[in-house]
Amino acid sequence: GEQVEQLPSSLIVQEGASVLINCSYTDSASVYFPWYKQEPGKRLQFIIDIRSNMERKQTQRLTLLFDKKTKHLSLHITATQPGDSAIYFCSATSNNRIFFGDGTQLVVKP
Amino acid sequence: DPKIIQKPKYLVAVTGSEKILICEQYLGHNAMYWYRQSAKKPLEFMFSYSYQKLMDNQTASSRFQPQSSKKNHLDLQITALKPDDSATYFCASSHQGRDTQYFGPGTRLLVL
Numbered sequence: 435g436e437q438v439e440q441l442p443s444s445l446i447v448q449e450g451a452s453v454l455i456n457c458s459y460t461d462s463a464s465v466y467f468p469w470y471k472q473e474p475g476k477r478l479q480f481i482i483d484i485r486s487n488m489e490r491k492q493t494q495r496l497t498l499l500f501d502k503k504t505k506h507l508s509l510h511i512t513a514t515q516p517g518d519s520a521i522y523f524c525s526a527t528s529n530n531r532i533f534f535g536d537g538t539q540l541v542v543k544p
Numbered sequence: 545d546p547k548i549i550q551k552p553k554y555l556v557a558v559t560g561s562e563k564i565l566i567c568e569q570y571l572g573h574n575a576m577y578w579y580r581q582s583a584k585k586p587l588e589f590m591f592s593y594s595y596q597k598l599m600d601n602q603t604a605s606s607r608f609q610p611q612s613s614k615k616n617h618l619d620l621q622i623t624a625l626k627p628d629d630s631a632t633y634f635c636a637s638s639h640q641g642r643d644t645q646y647f648g649p650g651t652r653l654l655v656l
Contacts (some may be wrong), residue, residue, distance in 0.1 A: 466643040468643065468644055468645070470647075476649070477548075477634065477647045477648060477649045477650060478587075478634065478636075478647040479647075480644055480645075480646060483643075523586070523587065527643045529600070531589050531600055531602070532577075532579075532587075532589060532645060533589070534586060534587035535586075536586045537586050537587075
């Protein structure tokens with residue numbers, strides 16, 4: 435089955451810095467890649483997605499890049515704020531089943 | 545987001561007992577899902593339902609049984625509880641054919 439790997443597992447940055455979270459998947463049948471953010475004790479919150487027929491998507495401070503050939507995604511967050519502190523999950527979706535990475539814990543220090 | 549409701553928020557159970565986790569969504573979605581999150585596996589797909597029918601089951605144990613009494617409900621019955629079942633159980637929903645899934649707040653289960 436699909437396997438999703440995320441790196442790094444944790445990041446600590448100062449407010450205002452940019453961060454990059456990398457994600458790779460194995461199943462070429464996966465066509466949809468939503469990302470979620472989870473604050474401590476809270477639900478997963480959808481933040482951005484991309485489909486396999488796209489290479490780039492941007493919303494506000496988030497830029498998501500997708501390389502179908504290498505089966506690799508990267509999420510770039512600019513101008514980080516303490517409110518961005520959370521665990522970020524990459525996922526790959528096929529047939530309505532989501533496979534999640536292990537998450538990247540981001541801590542943004544004021 | 546109150547449009548996906550999970551009850552209860554916290555649940556403490558004794559080994560061997562049975563519990564039902566409730567999930568209701570008011571997003572008009574026709575597909576619903578259960579996931580489990582624990583220290584051992586950050587997020588693990590369990591079941592998917594579409595139009596109240598089981599579509600996918602990735603849970604090996606028959607002790608976990610989803611129940612859909614209405615199209616916007618997908619409860620999870622867990623029997624013969626074990627300490628290893630301790631986890632946070634998340635319900636999610638989506639439009640069938642549109643892949644973005646939206647998650648409920650979770651039920652945190654502790655089995656003693």
